Amino acid sequence: MTDVRLLTGGEAVAHAMRQIDPDVVPVYPITPQTPIIQTFAKFVADGAAQTEIVNVESEHSAMSAAIGAALAGARTMTATSSQGLALMAEIVYIAASMRAPIVMALGNRALSGPINIHCDHSDSMLIRDSGVIQLFAESAQEAYDLTVIAPRLAEHPDVLLPVLVCQDGFTITHSAEPVTLLPDAAVRHFVGDYSIPNDVLDVARPTTQGPFAMPDYYYEFRRQQAAAIEASATAFGELASEFAQLSGRSYGEIEEYRLEGASTAIVALGSTAGTVKDVVDELREEGESVGLLKLTSFRPFPAAAIAAALSGVDFVVVLDRADSPGATPPLHAEVAAALYGSSCELSGAVYGLGGRDLHPTHIRALFAGAAPSYVGLRGDPCRV
Amino acid sequence: MSRLKTLVRNQNGVPPLRGGHSLCQGCGVPMVVRTVLSTIRQPVVVVNATGCLEVATTRYPTTAWNVPWLHVAFENAAAVASGVESAQRALRRRHALPADEDVAVVVFAGDGGTYDIGLQALSGALERGHRFLFVCYDNEAYMNTGVQRSGATPFAASTTTSPAGRQSWGKAQQRKDMTAIAVAHHVPYVAQAAATHWHDLSVKVERAVAAPGPAFLNVLTDCPVGWGHEPRLFAQVIDGAVDSLFWPLYEVVEGRYALTYLPPAVLPVAEWLALQGRFAHLLRPENATVVAGIQAQVEEDWLALLEQCGGRILAGSGQGRCPPEC
Amino acid sequence: MAELRDWQYLPVAGAVRPEDAARPLTGGWRTGERPAVDLPKCVNCLLCWFYCPDSAIVLDGETFTGFDLDYCKGCAICAEVCPVGAIAMVPE
Numbered sequence: 001m002t003d004v005r006l007l008t009g010g011e012a013v014a015h016a017m018r019q020i021d022p023d024v025v026p027v028y029p030i031t032p033q034t035p036i037i038q039t040f041a042k043f044v045a046d047g048a049a050q051t052e053i054v055n056v057e058s059e060h061s062a063m064s065a066a067i068g069a070a071l072a073g074a075r076t077m078t079a080t081s082s083q084g085l086a087l088m089a090e091i092v093y094i095a096a097s098m099r100a101p102i103v104m105a106l107g108n109r110a111l112s113g114p115i116n117i118h119c120d121h122s123d124s125m126l127i128r129d130s131g132v133i134q135l136f137a138e139s140a141q142e143a144y145d146l147t148v149i150a151p152r153l154a155e156h157p158d159v160l161l162p163v164l165v166c167q168d169g170f171t172i173t174h175s176a177e178p179v180t181l182l183p184d185a186a187v188r189h190f191v192g193d194y195s196i197p198n199d200v201l202d203v204a205r206p207t208t209q210g211p212f213a214m215p216d217y218y219y220e221f222r223r224q225q226a227a228a229i230e231a232s233a234t235a236f237g238e239l240a241s242e243f244a245q246l247s248g249r250s251y252g253e254i255e256e257y258r259l260e261g262a263s264t265a266i267v268a269l270g271s272t273a274g275t276v277k278d279v280v281d282e283l284r285e286e287g288e289s290v291g292l293l294k295l296t297s298f299r300p301f302p303a304a305a306i307a308a309a310l311s312g313v314d315f316v317v318v319l320d321r322a323d324s325p326g327a328t329p330p331l332h333a334e335v336a337a338a339l340y341g342s343s344c345e346l347s348g349a350v351y352g353l354g355g356r357d358l359h360p361t362h363i364r365a366l367f368a369g370a371a372p373s374y375v376g377l378r379g380d381p382c383r384v
Numbered sequence: 385m386s387r388l389k390t391l392v393r394n395q396n397g398v399p400p401l402r403g404g405h406s407l408c409q410g411c412g413v414p415m416v417v418r419t420v421l422s423t424i425r426q427p428v429v430v431v432n433a434t435g436c437l438e439v440a441t442t443r444y445p446t447t448a449w450n451v452p453w454l455h456v457a458f459e460n461a462a463a464v465a466s467g468v469e470s471a472q473r474a475l476r477r478r479h480a481l482p483a484d485e486d487v488a489v490v491v492f493a494g495d496g497g498t499y500d501i502g503l504q505a506l507s508g509a510l511e512r513g514h515r516f517l518f519v520c521y522d523n524e525a526y527m528n529t530g531v532q533r534s535g536a537t538p539f540a541a542s543t544t545t546s547p548a549g550r551q552s553w554g555k556a557q558q559r560k561d562m563t564a565i566a567v568a569h570h571v572p573y574v575a576q577a578a579a580t581h582w583h584d585l586s587v588k589v590e591r592a593v594a595a596p597g598p599a600f601l602n603v604l605t606d607c608p609v610g611w612g613h614e615p616r617l618f619a620q621v622i623d624g625a626v627d628s629l630f631w632p633l634y635e636v637v638e639g640r641y642a643l644t645y646l647p648p649a650v651l652p653v654a655e656w657l658a659l660q661g662r663f664a665h666l667l668r669p670e671n672a673t674v675v676a677g678i679q680a681q682v683e684e685d686w687l688a689l690l691e692q693c694g695g696r697i698l699a700g701s702g703q704g705r706c707p708p709e710c
Numbered sequence: 711m712a713e714l715r716d717w718q719y720l721p722v723a724g725a726v727r728p729e730d731a732a733r734p735l736t737g738g739w740r741t742g743e744r745p746a747v748d749l750p751k752c753v754n755c756l757l758c759w760f761y762c763p764d765s766a767i768v769l770d771g772e773t774f775t776g777f778d779l780d781y782c783k784g785c786a787i788c789a790e791v792c793p794v795g796a797i798a799m800v801p802e
Contacts, residue, residue: 023474026467052474054466057508061463064505067456068431068467074474076467094456099723160722198725200452201472201487203427208447208726210455212439220717221444221724227717388756389772403764403781404733410785414763444724445715447731582760616786619761 007179009140009172010035013079013105013165015179016147017051018043019187022103023074023194026054026065030084031117032169033107037079059084063091063102070100071209072201075151075194078102081169082109085123089130095162096131097225098210101154101196102162105147106134108270108321109169110354118355119169121269121321124298125330131225132162133232134299138255138273140177143167145249146296148182151191152239158231160196166298168271170355186246229300236297253297254305258284262291264315264367267306267335269295272319272351272358279363290367295331303338310344317366318348319358319375351375387583391422398450400428405441405448410615412606412622413437415579416521417492420601421451423589428488431465433497434458436528436607437521452487459501461491462509462518469514488593489516495536496526498602499562510569510598517592517599520562521579523607531610535560538630539681540674541662543610548665553674558681566600567636573597575635575644579605580622584633584644591635604631612661624656629686634693641689642696653679736764740784743799745777751796758788758797 007015010033017025017040027037044051052074056062062078070076080088085106095102110116111123124134133153137143146165154163167173182190198207213221233253240251255273258280259265266276273294283290293309295302310316316339320329328336332348339346349372351358362375374380400421401414413436421428429452432438438455441448456464469489476483493502498520506518525543526532533546537555542548546555566574573595577585585603592599606622608615625631626645630653633645654675657663666675752774759767759774766782768775777788789797 023478024467024470026463026470050474050478052470052477054470054512056463056466057504057511061460061466061505061508064456064460064463065467065470068454068464068469069471069474070467071454072429072468072471074467074471076471091457091460097723098456197722200429200454200468203429203452203487206450206452206728208442208449208453208728208731209723211442211444211447211724211726212455213444213724216714217444217720217724220715220720223717224720224722386756388760392756392759392769392772399765401765402728402733403766403778404736405764406734406736407763409739409763409783410787411763414765415761418760418765442726445726445732446734447726447728448733450728614786616790618785618787619791 003181003183004178005181006176007140008035008174008176009137009143009167010107010174011039012140012144012179013147013167014039014043015181016144016187017077018049019182019184020077020148020151020191021049021188022051022077024052024054024069024076025078026056026062026069027078028056028059028062028080028084030059030081032109032173033079033081033105035173036105036107059088060091063088063095066102067091067095067098067100070102071098071196071199073194073196073199076102077104079105079107081107082111082123086111086126089127092127092132092162093130097221099160099228100162101160103147103150103154104162104164106164106166107169107173108166116354117169119171120353120355124166125322128299128330131229132164132299133229134164134166135296136269136298137165137167137172138271138294140172140179143172144179144181145243145247145251148187148190149239149243149251153232153236155194155196156232156235159228159235161228161232166270171271182247190243190246233297233300233302251296253302254309255294255296256309257292257294259291259293259309259313261289262313263289264317265291265293265310265313266317266319266363266366267293267295267331268319269298269331270321272321275358275360276363279360279367283364283367288367301334306335306338307342310339311342313344316344316346318346320348320350321352323350323353347371349373349375387586391419391586394422394425400449400451401441402448402450404446406443407436407440408609410608410618411436412523412579412618413521415582416519416603416605419582419585420490420519420589423586424488424490424593426486426488428490429454429468431461431468431489431491433461433491433493433502435494435497437492437494439528458497460505461493461497461502463505465489465491465516466509466512466514469516491516491518493518493520494527495520495522495524496534499535499560507569510566510571510600513597515597517601519601519603522602522604523610524559525607525610527607527610536562540666540678542665543662553671554665563602567639570639571598571600572638573599573635575601576631577601577603577633578622578626578631579603580619581626581633581645588635610662612664613659617659621659624651624659627651628653628656629682630656632686632689634689640696641692641694642698643690643693644698646697653682735780737780737782740782740802742802743784744779744802745782745786745788745797746800747776748796751794753794755793757791757793761787761791763787
């Protein structure tokens with residue numbers, strides 16, 4: 001009997017955390033991640049999970065405590081958004097370089113300033129070079145599923161890296177939809193036991209961890225780390241297969257939506273993919289050959305898969321929910337690199353900063369060939 | 385048995401911190417580490433903030449540590465320790481492990497990583513009540529990066545970012561009372577100690593690790609480079625800081641202050657300042673009033689401390705050191 | 711130092727075990743003087759052992775036996791703190 005509940009993305013992730021039952025969750029509140037930690041805290045208070053929640057005094061300390069816990073043999077999770085991620089950014093890089101398999105829920109929210117609590121992807125983009133894995137959920141269901149997969153991915157012996165499961169702030173974190181939960185026992189069995197190669201609390205075999213490296217070694221350590229995130233693509237594929245057997249729901253580093261025979265495709269991350277799917281269905285009904293390429297894995301960046309998926313497409317439009325002032329927006333630039341040498345025409349548009357909605361009318365216009373730099377912006381000469 | 389012989393025995397032939405590191409000739413930090421770690425009988429895990437001790441002892445592929453050791457960043461040692469301590473507690477609870485097998489979590493951080501950039505994480509860890517020992521090795525400036533002033537630097541000390549000059553006496557501000565800040569968090573055990581008073585420090589370490597919650601030790605030690613003196617004069621300089629009442633030794637147990645050392649003879653502050661290059665500018669006759677001001681402040685602070693101690697002067701927690709034959 | 715290793719042969723995240731780690735011979739830091747002891751004078755107070763920043767005082771149990779010149783940096787604190795003047799700095 002399937003367990004289908006009406007849950008927001010935040011609640012869905014809290015349920016995944018309840019079922020994973022991590023050992024330690026050091027966490028600091030910030031909108032729009034708060035429903036995750038509040039719902040989870042109630043689960044723990046009611047004995048539904050045995051987790052040690054550590055209510056730290058800042059996000060920087062949350063990630064710091066998470067490293068300490070993860071390297072001390074504890075399965076560790078946390079959550080943040082926007083400014084919180086910016087504050088802990090220093091330590092996120094270190095979590096990756098110290099190979100701490102922490103799972104973090106990210107409620108994507110715009111970076112200040114102005115201060116804004118609504119959705120965009122600028123926080124994820126801030127740490128894209130940190131070496132952590134970033135998976136993007138389109139819906140509450142995906143947020144739940146990817147969170148269940150995340151610990152095994154983070155802890156995989158070839159990986160040993162933090163995994164961020166990203167979901168759009170408010171749009172997903174606070175919007176309810178039917179979510180199918182796996183049975184508690186199935187999740188417990190899927191995630192299994194926690195194990196790392198060098199437990200700092202193993203006093204019989206002491207280790208020195210977090211060394212100082214001069215120019216004669218730093219470079220080699222960074223290469224070692226890059227190899228780990230490269231290996232994570234294979235690990236994710238294997239785990240997604242196993243998860244599909246368990247749940248009937250399949251995940252890959254990308255999702256191709258009606259790309260067969262598409263002459264125009266939009267590339268997108270997160271909840272907007274859902275809106276684009278609706279517009280694709282309408283346009284297809286009208287005889288237009290359009291499709292969507294959704295990225296589930298942003299880091300590692302699935303360049304080869306993207307190039308293959310778009311190989312037959314004539315016009316590609318990349319939607320960026322983050323800007324890079326003075327340069328090409330981040331996703332656009334990375335897709336351009338993946339498509340270098342292909343014959344398709346590539347354009348890109350920034351949209352949705354600070355929670356500005358992207359309407360189906362905008363998407364129709366993009367499929368029809370409008371090419372503004374900023375979609376839906378008041379005052380822009382190419383406004384749609 | 386002499387406390388030093390006890391420390392030797394506790395090491396069991398394996399020093400927690402061994403030679404082969406690149407701390408300076410005459411560095412005052414290893415003595416503190418030796419006293420702390422050789423006092424604690426249970427296994428330890430060291431969480432080390434960025435700074436001299438961390439950098440000089442763990443250049444890859446070397447290490448000078450024979451105990452489990454973890455470094456993450458500069459300002460977050462107390463937060464990292466909170467994570468380690470929480471992990472241990474969570475795992476013990478989940479797997480029903482015996483509490484007496486717990487590993488002691490010990491933080492070493494310099495004054496920079498405690499008073500300034502480390503203050504937030506320390507405050508949070510103290511407030512949450514984690515069971516850990518935070519040891520600040522206070523040499524009164526950011527020594528690793530070249531002797532820059534910190535919140536622990538004494539008034540009128542010359543540092544590279546508060547240099548004495550034609551228009552400056554050095555650091556213009558009084559240093560923070562970090563020990564009092566720790567006390568204000570209502571933790572079970574706080575103490576002020578000094579590197580040369582090993583017996584006093586060792587007893588304090590015992591009390592700290594027995595405390596049912598966070599413990600904070602503020603330990604004065606020396607940097608011959610930053611303080612400006614011949615390395616061999618280490619003991620004289622630290623003893624001078626203590627005997628001039630500049631750095632009193634006391635402990636605060638559940639908020640109750642007690643003095644743990646009363647100098648048999650009080651040294652005039654000027655004689656202590658005269659030992660150090662960082663105060664050399666104060667020896668000029670035109671700066672006599674500044675020196676007098678420092679003396680007055682030291683005496684005022686001492687009297688205030690005595691009042692807080694309410695006459696409690698612990699006998700038997702030791703003089704700083706035993707006579708040589710003990 | 712040992713030959714520099716390729717990235718494929720580094721421990722994960724640089725975690726080092728003390729038994730595997732290199733130990734640079736910091737005795738090379740001395741600049742012409744080393745400690746010397748007049749052993750009959752030594753009373754085994756262990757102050758030199760306590761004060762040595764480089765753990766370069768060698769003990770047999772709780773008995774002073776000598777200096778580990780592989781690691782002694784020549785700071786002379788031992789000579790300064792010895793209560794019976796048994797240690798002096800002498801030219802190398």
